[in-house]
Amino acid sequence: xxxxxFYLFALITLGFGLNVVIARNPVTSALSLxxxxxxxxxxxxSLDAYFIGTLxxxxxxGAVMVLFLFIIMLMDIKSEVLGGKANIAAIAAGVLxxxxxxxxxxxxxxxxxxxxxxxxxxxxxxxxAAKSWEARGKQNLPTISRDLKEGTLPDAKxxxxxxxxxxxxxxxxxxxxxxxxxxxxxxxxxxxxxxxxS
Amino acid sequence: MAAFxxxxxxxxxxxxxxxxxxxxxxxxxxxxxxCVYLERRFSAVIQDRVxxxxxxxxxxxxxxxxxxxxxxxxxxxxxAADGVKFILKEDFTPKMVNTFxxxxxxxxxxxxxxxxxxVLPFGSELNFSFLGLEEPVKAVIADLNVGPLYTFxxxxxxxxxxxxxxxxxNSKYPFLGGVRSSAQMISYELSLGLSIIxxxxxxxxxxxxKITQFQDAxxxxxxxxxxxxxxxxxxxxxxxxxxxxxLFTIAMFAETNRLPFDLAECETExxxxxxxxxxxxxxxxxxxxxxxxxxIGSGLAVTLFLGGWSIPFAPLLGLDFQAGATPxxxxxxxxxxxxxxVLGFILFFILIRWSxxxxxxxxxxxxxxxxMFEAALANVLLTAVxxxxxxxx
Numbered sequence: 001x002x003x004x005x006f007y008l009f010a011l012i013t014l015g016f017g018l019n020v021v022i023a024r025n026p027v028t029s030a031l032s033l034x035x036x037x038x039x040x041x042x043x044x045x046s047l048d049a050y051f052i053g054t055l056x057x058x059x060x061x062g063a064v065m066v067l068f069l070f071i072i073m074l075m076d077i078k079s080e081v082l083g084g085k086a087n088i089a090a091i092a093a094g095v096l097x098x099x100x101x102x103x104x105x106x107x108x109x110x111x112x113x114x115x116x117x118x119x120x121x122x123x124x125x126x127x128x129a130a131k132s133w134e135a136r137g138k139q140n141l142p143t144i145s146r147d148l149k150e151g152t153l154p155d156a157k158x159x160x161x162x163x164x165x166x167x168x169x170x171x172x173x174x175x176x177x178x179x180x181x182x183x184x185x186x187x188x189x190x191x192x193x194x195x196x197x198s
Numbered sequence: 199m200a201a202f203x204x205x206x207x208x209x210x211x212x213x214x215x216x217x218x219x220x221x222x223x224x225x226x227x228x229x230x231x232x233c234v235y236l237e238r239r240f241s242a243v244i245q246d247r248v249x250x251x252x253x254x255x256x257x258x259x260x261x262x263x264x265x266x267x268x269x270x271x272x273x274x275x276x277x278a279a280d281g282v283k284f285i286l287k288e289d290f291t292p293k294m295v296n297t298f299x300x301x302x303x304x305x306x307x308x309x310x311x312x313x314x315x316x317v318l319p320f321g322s323e324l325n326f327s328f329l330g331l332e333e334p335v336k337a338v339i340a341d342l343n344v345g346p347l348y349t350f351x352x353x354x355x356x357x358x359x360x361x362x363x364x365x366x367x368n369s370k371y372p373f374l375g376g377v378r379s380s381a382q383m384i385s386y387e388l389s390l391g392l393s394i395i396x397x398x399x400x401x402x403x404x405x406x407x408k409i410t411q412f413q414d415a416x417x418x419x420x421x422x423x424x425x426x427x428x429x430x431x432x433x434x435x436x437x438x439x440x441x442x443x444x445l446f447t448i449a450m451f452a453e454t455n456r457l458p459f460d461l462a463e464c465e466t467e468x469x470x471x472x473x474x475x476x477x478x479x480x481x482x483x484x485x486x487x488x489x490x491x492x493x494i495g496s497g498l499a500v501t502l503f504l505g506g507w508s509i510p511f512a513p514l515l516g517l518d519f520q521a522g523a524t525p526x527x528x529x530x531x532x533x534x535x536x537x538x539x540v541l542g543f544i545l546f547f548i549l550i551r552w553s554x555x556x557x558x559x560x561x562x563x564x565x566x567x568x569x570m571f572e573a574a575l576a577n578v579l580l581t582a583v584x585x586x587x588x589x590x591x
Contacts (some may be wrong), residue, residue, distance in 0.1 A: 004226075023433045025300070025498070027365070031358070031362075034355075034358070040274070048347075050342055050343060050344050051343075051344050051347070051425075054344050054347045054348050055347070055351075056351070057351040057354075057355070058347060058350055058351035058354060060356055060385075061353060061354075061355060062350075062351055062354025062357070063293055063384065063387070066357050066358065066361065066380060066384060067384070070361065070380060070381075073361070073373075073377075074377075093220045142465075143402040143403060150507070152343060153343075154343065155344075156343060156344055156347075156404060157402075
């Protein structure tokens with residue numbers, strides 16, 4: 001991807017991200033966040049991470065933000081639109097948190113393997129990857145090695161393989177947590193009706 | 199700057215541009231008008247009426263004696279007349295609306311619907327060696343490894359258009375329509391995505407061109423009648439595939455807001471639903487968005503289950519696809535086959551619309567959450583269990 005496009009999408013992501021905080025109208029905030037997600041997805045695509053980029057749009061922009069928008073529209077937003085003065089303490093705290101996060105990201109990303117490589121110097125040889133993939137005894141997944149031999153990165157398949165073999169237990173744990181959350185929500189929202197029968 | 203321009207692959211750029219303009223604006227958008235005409239004529243046939251059969255090329259305006267009917271079929275210009283009518287009507291914006299979002303909403307309905315066609319393989323390959331192109335041109339705008347996911351991701355953005363239209367109109371009926379429609383689309387998106395997981399399990403692949411090539415050689419998913427399709431395994435897996443096809447089609451009807459599920463705009467309860475306050479071309483954009491979504495949905499169903507551009511019994515007829523060695527006429531024939539299948543599927547959409555009554559809203563939600571969702575999940579499990587004994591290589 002040309003650097004020009006990177007700067008364009010980075011600008012979209014950051015600009016609309018800023019608009020989420022600045023905008024007075026909550027609907028504008030919610031939609032700005034959705035546009036910011038789309039810009040982020042484009043940045044993922046520029047790293048050849050098509051699967052993550054698509055999921056970013058599918059899950060966050062397409063489902064989560066729609067639910068947010070839904071709730072905002074069902075509320076009466078007139079009081080929020082009028083707004084008040086800027087809260088200095090909140091802004092200072094926000095800047096501080098952002099600075100700490102940036103520091104953390106910078107520290108960690110410097111210690112990752114290949115963190116000194118640029119896209120030109122990084123070595124990515126997919127046909128070698130196919131050989132080492134088969135050497136690991138994974139012949140029962142022929143589509144992955146076929147893709148690697150063709151020179152395309154099977155990101156969705158590799159991610160599924162890792163999730164369901166290496167992290168199978170963690171995945172089930174997260175699933176259980178989500179189930180508990182769902183049951184909790186149903187239990188909480190049903191409680192009122194039992195107290196006051198018609 | 200010169201180095202920057204030297205890096206651009208001009209052939210790739212031009213070919214992509216031609217594909218985008220050719221497929222999106224010269225094929226899918228005109229198909230919308232064809233759909234409108236088919237909808238009106240086919241509904242007339244079903245209801246034993248005549249339907250629009252008069253509008254031809256309006257030569258009488260220029261002083262000729264008679265209008266010309268193309269191919270002798272009356273009414274082919276009806277859709278064009280509708281379009282002219284939409285453009286000439288007053289574009290009225292009510293006073294109390296939120297103007298920015300009121301204008302944004304129709305665009306947000308059409309643009310995602312048209313963006314989704316980027317991954318649909320509308321043909322196999324086109325051999326342009328006489329123009330000096332060495333590699334055959336793939337008849338798909340973007341050959342992505344996550345094709346169907348991309349379609350769902352972009353299609354899920356279409357909800358914003360409807361929600362915003364309902365909210366920005368600042369009026370009761372559009373708001374109710376918008377809320378209904380978004381609830382419906384979010385619910386059925388789940389079963390839509392889950393219903394085709396078994397398909398990807400069978401193919402082991404999410405690349406739509408590769409899926410179509412497999413079906414061309416080994417029989418369509420729903421009609422495995424040639425090649426490896428005649429094995430026992432494929433016919434055992436045919437049962438979950440048929441369930442998957444039915445679930446996908448039903449969810450597609452709900453996603454595109456078509457009639458058994460068009461609760462968002464049901465006239466008897468909500469006047470016009472989310473587009474009550476819209477007029478002129480803005481209303482037409484909602485209309486176009488709905489039909490474009492229907493065309494893309496049909497295209498996806500045809501690609502996944504009915505072989506896409508593949509000609510029936512192609513290996514037996516010697517018309518099967520050979521990568522890199524397909525003559526131009528066969529490539530064009532594949533494109534023709536794809537559009538013929540899509541038109542057939544659209545006729546099925548229309549037939550259902552004019553034969554079934556509308557659901558009630560609570561029935562719709564109950565059906566989506568208590569039947570479709572569970573059935574799709576159970577189907578994933580069924581396919582997984584069957585594939586232990588009958589894997590597809």
